[in-house]
Amino acid sequence: MDLRFSPAELAFRKGLRAWLAEALPALPARPHRDDWSARRRFDTDWQRRLYDAGYAGADWPAEHGGLGASPTEQLIFLEETAAARAPYVGANFVGLLHAGPTLITQGSDAQWAAHLPRILRGDEVWCQGFSEPDAGSDLASLRTRAVRDGDHYVVNGRKIWTSMAQVADYCELLVRTDPHASPHRGISWLILPMDTPGVQIRPLRTAAGSTEFSELILDDVRVPVANRLGTENDGWRVAMITFSFERGTAFIGEVIESRNILREIVAIARTTPAAGGGTLWDDGALRRDVGRLSAEVHGLWALIRANVSQASAGIVPERGASVFKLRFTENRQQIGDLAAQVLGRASLAMSDLPGTDGTGHLVEDRITTLAYTIAAGTSQIQKNILAERALGLPKEPRWTSR
């Protein structure tokens, strides 16, 4: 056991840090959160800069144009970019972390050539069409139908929680191709070009007030059969591969941000006068709450290192990934509550309070992170996974409806 980095890894970190120090000040101003075309421009421009510097697709194999980095180097990449507060993967999330990796393991030569280089360069943005209004945690009950018509599928149905739909070029789409098979066996995974006639986008306002998500309404949408990934009715297996990518790395950089927020909370507490004199930071209860959450952040970082160590040894850290998702998301929500506690009435301002230097993002983070225990497998689903797969407790009865 050791927590040292190899000379090659240290060199990778040093090179990346030097590049970030040059690249970040040269970035244009960050766009407004609801200006979707500006956000696409900003995020894909950042991706292009990563590509030109040779940092695109850290986790993608080299033969597909990625960096082919080791799990430890991928961790270093996420750690350094988060520490430098570099732009988040943003509009490139689905392409880089979902669809791209899934294409790599399941796609054809033609599908690789059509999409992989464009995703890496930031020329192509993807969105996700998995969940439906009536198929959330029970994803396998999805009902969007695809009926074969010559060399096309004709798709009808509704998808929901589709981020970046307004500016996406393609959608990874799960459809039901066999309504008579058992739920998990009649699903196919399609590449849907978003400019296909019959695709209607209806923005969905989130609790944070942004139009982060959309609902997709698919009305007689014709998708070429050649756009299918894997064989017909084998889409559930393909989707499970997609999920395994998501659970691995999606939140790693965010742990750094949790630590940053804790520091901000302490800085505010140290300068905010308390009612009985002194500052809020004299309050032993607050200090202990901060200390406990800080201990969890330490633990989460240790868990990431343990998971990455397993991945380096060729073991998929399934249990560790579920534990991380469960505990990171709860921790971050508690940090949000603590931020509100030290902000007091200032926590009523989600944009910056006039005349103060920026506490609005703490309030916004408190709202945004409400989604963390829901998205990518709710906490309750994670607990089922842990209880059934790691502890061997009886499985949930299957009452899947269609």
Add this chain to the structure above:
Amino acid sequence: MDLTLNDEQLALRAGVREYLTDRWNAGRLRAATADAAPGAADWAADWKELAELGVFGLIAPEAAGGMGLSLADAAIVGEELGTALIPGPVVASVLAAGLVDGAVEGDAIVTMLDTAPGVPLVEHASIATHLVVVDADGLFLRPMAEVAVTPVETPLDPLTPVALVTTEREPRGQRIGTAADAAGRLRGTVLTAALQVGVARGGLDLAVRYAKERVQFGRAVGGFQAVKHLLAESLARVELARAAVLSAAVIVDDPEAGDPAEAADAAKILADHAATAGGRTCVQVHGGMGFTWEVLAHLYLKRAWVHETAFGTPDAHADFLADRLGPKP
């Protein structure tokens, strides 16, 4: 960077686990707690067996008769000892090995007294041969025979007898460590945390086994989400704490890899929480049987509460971590 167990560590763990399964199983624990006079059990023979297994000399330097292994190795063994609810002043004896003659061999059984404010209570006074007094000036050794103690009639944990030290503080005994040694109690913190991870895992294993067997409403109770999720939460706490403990053990041995004090304190907080909350879950999942003396669930919770008070409470460690984020103005 690697936090996985290597072949030697897997073998070390397997060896200790095999011995413990054989010698310190449920039947033995039940017999030990059935004793009419708690704490009267004679552990001298067991202590020698543990010594032969190499438990006490794990981290003592080879020159002092120890094995000179890493703190991570000791933490791996510590988790196993915790899972088995091994009684006795394990951490104090491991730390004393190399400083106290006979500790490595199991001839000296060393317990510890922390002179920080609070009630001067020592664990296992009746079986200990030596007492290490920890105060701000350093570490001091006294033969137990010279220390006046009054045993507590009924200890919280039937397997952790405690006694009040009534001896005057002076003389403190033979100095065996400096103030720096006393301040640097990180190894004790990490080892206690490792025991707690084991206590948490032991309680979880017991509860899971019961949840798979116990049938109510026509189903194994472990199939109900209300129960399942309690157990999943316990598992998550164990996994998080174990990662923190192993990481802290590596960092204490190799301070360039991180901040030893922060890592050790964080590990103790998480491990204490895993053991105490997990112990409660273990009792709860057993239903009414969880409140009986016969079912071992209560022993895991009680031991968790014992370790929680050793090498810094979670509150004290949390205050330290808060201070690291921003000292008091």
